Amino acid sequence: MINILFAASPEQFELYESPLLQGLAQRGIINTNVTTDYPPADIDYVVYAPSSTLQDFTPFTRCKAVLSLWAGVEKIVGNASLTQPLCRMVDSGLRQGMVEWVVGHTLRYHLGMDQHIVNPDHIWRETQPPLAQDRPVTILGLGALGQACAAALTTLKFPVSGWSRTPKKIDGLTCHHGLDGLLAALQSTEILILLLPDTPGTEHVINTQTLAQMPRGSTIINPGRGPLIDDTALLAALKEGHISAACLDVFRVEPLPQDHPYWQLPNVTVTPHIASGTRPATAAEVLVENIVRGEKGAPFLNLVDRTAGY
Numbered sequence: 127m128i129n130i131l132f133a134a135s136p137e138q139f140e141l142y143e144s145p146l147l148q149g150l151a152q153r154g155i156i157n158t159n160v161t162t163d164y165p166p167a168d169i170d171y172v173v174y175a176p177s178s179t180l181q182d183f184t185p186f187t188r189c190k191a192v193l194s195l196w197a198g199v200e201k202i203v204g205n206a207s208l209t210q211p212l213c214r215m216v217d218s219g220l221r222q223g224m225v226e227w228v229v230g231h232t233l234r235y236h237l238g239m240d241q242h243i244v245n246p247d248h249i250w251r252e253t254q255p256p257l258a259q260d261r262p263v264t265i266l267g268l269g270a271l272g273q274a275c276a277a278a279l280t281t282l283k284f285p286v287s288g289w290s291r292t293p294k295k296i297d298g299l300t301c302h303h304g305l306d307g308l309l310a311a312l313q314s315t316e317i318l319i320l321l322l323p324d325t326p327g328t329e330h331v332i333n334t335q336t337l338a339q340m341p342r343g344s345t346i347i348n349p350g351r352g353p354l355i356d357d358t359a360l361l362a363a364l365k366e367g368h369i370s371a372a373c374l375d376v377f378r379v380e381p382l383p384q385d386h387p388y389w390q391l392p393n394v395t396v397t398p399h400i401a402s403g404t405r406p407a408t409a410a411e412v413l414v415e416n417i418v419r420g421e422k423g424a425p426f427l428n429l430v431d432r433t434a435g436y
Contacts, residue, residue, distance in 0.1 A: 128158045129168050130417070131186075134175035134195055136162070141406040142173070142413075149414035155421065171417055172210075176201040183208045190420045193413050195404055197271070198351065200324040203435050212430040216270045217412045219405030224321075227349060227401040228275045229282070231373045232317055235345045236261050236284075240371070258283040264311045266331065267321035267350060268294050268301065269436075271402075275319065287311050291327065291434075312339040317347065323436035324351035334359040337369065345371045349401030352377040361387050364394060375401040 130146070132139050143160050150158050160173075166185035172192045174180070176199065183192065184207045191211040194202070199214045234240065237255050245251075255261075263279055265272045268290040276286045280298050287300040289311040294301045302311040308331075312318070318340065322328045332346070333356040346369060348355060357378070363369040373395040374388060380399055388394045416426050430436060 128155065128170050128417070128421070129164055130158065130160045131164055131166075131169045131172045132160055132162050133172055133178040133180040135177075138175065138195070138406075142410055145407060145410035146173075146413060149410055150417060153414060153418050155418065171420065173413055174202070181205065181207070183210060186210065191416060191426055193416055195409060197402075197404075198324060199430050199436060200351070203430060203432060211426055212432075213416055213426050213428045214430055214436070215404055215409055215412060216428045217404065217408040219408030220402050221271060221274045223402035223405070224271045224349060225274050225278045227375075228319055228321075228347065229278050231347050231395075232263060232279060232284070232319070233282075235317055235347075235371060235373075259285065261285075261317065262287065262315050263317045263319065264289065264315035265319045265321055266308075266311070266354075267323070268296065268299075269321070269323070272319075272321040273299075275321065287314060308336070309339050312336055313341070316341060316344045318344060320346070320348040320350040320354050322350050322354055324353050325435035327435075329353045330356040330359075332356060332360060334362070337363045340369065342368050343370045345369065345373075347373045349375040352380070357388075361391070364391055371395075373397065375399055 132142065139162055146160050147158060167187055169186050169189050172186065172189055173195065174192050175195045189210045191213060192208060194212065194214050197215050197220060199212065202208060203212065236258065241251060261284055263284045264287045265276050266289045268288045272288060273296060276288055276299050279286050287302060289302045289308050291303065293303045302308065322331065331354050337359055360369065360372065364372060371393040375397045376399055382388060382396055388396055412427065419426055
């Protein structure tokens with residue numbers, strides 16, 4: 127018997143139980159139990175939401191892997207009791223959802239759609255935007271989501287640059303890394319997309335100094351992590367006009383407090399952490415694949431690097 131502990135909300139359990147059992151059965155793993163309550167020493171895998179009340183993994187002596195339902199693992203990667211292999215969630219539904227959200231808001235700013243959607247004075251504006259090929263875009267973060275968004279934007283003819291902590295070579299993409307590379311990436315962009323993980327090395331990557339490197343009138347889209355941005359610095363740049371607009375989906379405190387200054391600025395769009403979410407149907411496929419790999423002794427997918435923090 128393979129025992130899988132589902133350490134997430136009861137509502138999620140109802141959504142995941144059936145696709146997990148069906149997916150495992152289709153892969154030949156039939157003698158399986160998915161539960162929300164089982165002796166820790168008998169658990170083989172933990173399907174885990176970092177918001178779970180489970181925080182002490184010490185009793186899970188038989189557990190082969192902890193499989194996160196979230197793409198971000200910053201809330202659990204530092205848990206000293208979690209010594210088992212930890213896998214973050216990267217599934218096709220989450221990836222496609224992020225691509226759609228990022229492309230939609232990139233096109234929104236590229237085409238200047240807000241001036242037509244919000245036009246209380248009924249002004250006839252005939253200004254045409256440039257073609258995509260003349261609008262440079264930069265993505266900070268070239269993981270699975272960043273690469274997928276870059277590929278979609280490149281298909282639309284946007285010249286896309288990317289930045290990552292370590293050197294990468296990706297077809298059709300100008301890749302930068304390191305401090306000098308970050309400055310170069312910022313200086314050449316008109317639309318900046320943030321898809322970095324939340325680590326001590328990425329906190330406040332967007333600050334007074336880095337904002338000053340961006341061309342005047344550029345825009346920022348952040349579906350990555352709230353701590354990537356120094357809010358005080360961005361608010362100042364938005365009010366002064368150096369940054370023309372920002373679309374922010376993630377924040378240091380969520381829900382964003384009703385008195386937060388972001389709500390008050392007309393050039394800021396606040397969305398409630400909806401850029402992309404985990405879809406049970408596609409996420410279950412990833413969970414099943416990792417359980418199958420665990421039973422075969424094969425390498426897990428999306429294994430977290432504890433040193434890097436993601």
